Amino acid sequence: MKLKAVRFVGSVGGLSSSSSSFLRLPPRFFLFPHQRPRSISSSAALSSVPRLRLSSSSTTWPPTSHSHSHSHSLLPQLPLFLRPPKYAASLSDLQIWHDWAKSLAASVGSTFLDSDNGPHSSLLCRELGWLLEDALPEGTDPSSLLSQMRLGAPTDRVKLKVGIRDLYSLWRRRIEERRPFQYIVGCEHWRDLVLSVQEGVLIPRPETEILVDLVADAVVSKVNARLNDRVWADLGTGSGAIAIGIARALGSGGCRKVIATDLSSVAAQVASFNVQRYGLQDIIEVREGSWFEPLKEFQGKLTGLVSNPPYIPSMNIPGLQAEVGKHEPRLALDGGADGLDDLLHLCHGAASMLRPGGYFAFETNGERQCKFLVDYMENELKGSFLDIQVVSDFAGFQRFVTGFRQ
Numbered sequence: 001m002k003l004k005a006v007r008f009v010g011s012v013g014g015l016s017s018s019s020s021s022f023l024r025l026p027p028r029f030f031l032f033p034h035q036r037p038r039s040i041s042s043s044a045a046l047s048s049v050p051r052l053r054l055s056s057s058s059t060t061w062p063p064t065s066h067s068h069s070h071s072h073s074l075l076p077q078l079p080l081f082l083r084p085p086k087y088a089a090s091l092s093d094l095q096i097w098h099d100w101a102k103s104l105a106a107s108v109g110s111t112f113l114d115s116d117n118g119p120h121s122s123l124l125c126r127e128l129g130w131l132l133e134d135a136l137p138e139g140t141d142p143s144s145l146l147s148q149m150r151l152g153a154p155t156d157r158v159k160l161k162v163g164i165r166d167l168y169s170l171w172r173r174r175i176e177e178r179r180p181f182q183y184i185v186g187c188e189h190w191r192d193l194v195l196s197v198q199e200g201v202l203i204p205r206p207e208t209e210i211l212v213d214l215v216a217d218a219v220v221s222k223v224n225a226r227l228n229d230r231v232w233a234d235l236g237t238g239s240g241a242i243a244i245g246i247a248r249a250l251g252s253g254g255c256r257k258v259i260a261t262d263l264s265s266v267a268a269q270v271a272s273f274n275v276q277r278y279g280l281q282d283i284i285e286v287r288e289g290s291w292f293e294p295l296k297e298f299q300g301k302l303t304g305l306v307s308n309p310p311y312i313p314s315m316n317i318p319g320l321q322a323e324v325g326k327h328e329p330r331l332a333l334d335g336g337a338d339g340l341d342d343l344l345h346l347c348h349g350a351a352s353m354l355r356p357g358g359y360f361a362f363e364t365n366g367e368r369q370c371k372f373l374v375d376y377m378e379n380e381l382k383g384s385f386l387d388i389q390v391v392s393d394f395a396g397f398q399r400f401v402t403g404f405r406q
């Protein structure tokens with residue numbers, strides 16, 4: 001059974017840009033923060049996520065941060081809902097914050113929607129509810145607390161996972177700076193995972209979930225190719241989403257090993273953190289470096305290669321929704337003049353790094369890039385690949401190119 005953690009409440013978003021040619025591109029890189037599985041409660045998510053081997057008071061990783069050269073804010077953080085409730089506030093102070101936050105969200109109206117297809121205030125109000133839910137101790141019902149706030153004794157105290165002053169600054173940044181909600185609460189729900197995310201790391205998107213299904217299907221349909229054996233690579237791993245997804249999808253039958261690479265050291269750290277959180281450190285190895293450079297010893301030996309590389313044409317970056325263009329790393333988005341720089345590099349790499357019969361799956365910006373890549377592989381890299389296919393995403397847009405090494 002395919003577990004789907006992410007549910008779109010509204011329509012699937014689209015790229016937003018003032019450029020008319022950009023508007024023709026298929027939906028992608030919209031960041032509506034309504035991708036929350038209310039069917040998965042915090043407690044369910046908690047029970048499915050192996051607890052980190054952290055001291056109970058530690059919310060960052062590695063716990064011994066003193067010797068680390070990176071600034072504290074770049075250290076991977078536990079999602080807010082998993083942090084200990086070590087703060088407290090009076091019910092009346094919490095109510096004052098909530099009323100303020102709600103009116104700030106309401107003041108947005110359709111301004112963001114009209115300017116760059118950003119969230120409407122109704123979505124922001126929903127996020128506010130999720131933020132409160134994540135900030136409260138496990139098992140506290142935010143709606144009954146809200147009624148209690150109206151009826152109860154204002155001096156009653158409530159425990160929190162974040163200080164009340166931080167709640168003000170988190171919400172101010174959400175509205176005034178358009179900081180993505182996922183960075184505010186420190187996580188994104190993706191498939192059956194809850195992945196830590198923060199500035200410097202791309203928030204994994206729902207359509208990328210299909211890459212994991214493509215791998216799982218290839219492993220099952222090509223049993224003789226023994227695709228669940230040995231080394232797979234997830235290039236440009238970001239939060240580690242795909243690597244973790246395929247490590248789990250490959251099952252325990254074969255002799256699994258996944259190497260996840262990223263040029264960004266923040267991404268490599270966050271990916272390692274997520275790998276640890278899911279107890280997959282014996283199967284997934286995270287290496288920092290550019291594309292195939294950290295994989296030299298696997299020349300001609302990789303069983304599988306999966307990547308969701310940067311593929312947005314450079315000229316389209318300024319027109320992205322503010323949550324994306326201003327806050328997500330350009331390194332994760334910008335694919336060069338026509339968005340194909342990294343995809344073409346990956347095609348050449350697949351030809352030299354995969355073993356005969358090895359499988360690849362790449363995510364693209366849509367039909368135009370898919371067509372270009374198929375043509376390139378069939379002609380410029382003639383004789384390298386077999387069974388090259390284009391696969392559509394949930395919205396029906398051509399999104400992925402898959403195939404096998406000849």
Ligand SMILES: C[S@@+](CC[C@H](N)C(=O)[O-])C[C@H]1O[C@@H](n2cnc3c(N)ncnc32)[C@H](O)[C@@H]1O
Pocket residue numbers: 202203204205208235236237238239240241242261262263264267289290291308309310311331332333
């Ligand atoms: C579109 S993001 C995908 C992240 C993640 N795989 C996902 O699907 O959520 C592209 C990733 O490629 C990484 N990247 C960019 N240039 C790279 C390079 N030269 N070598 C390795 N990774 C690179 C970025 O840091 C970013 O994490």
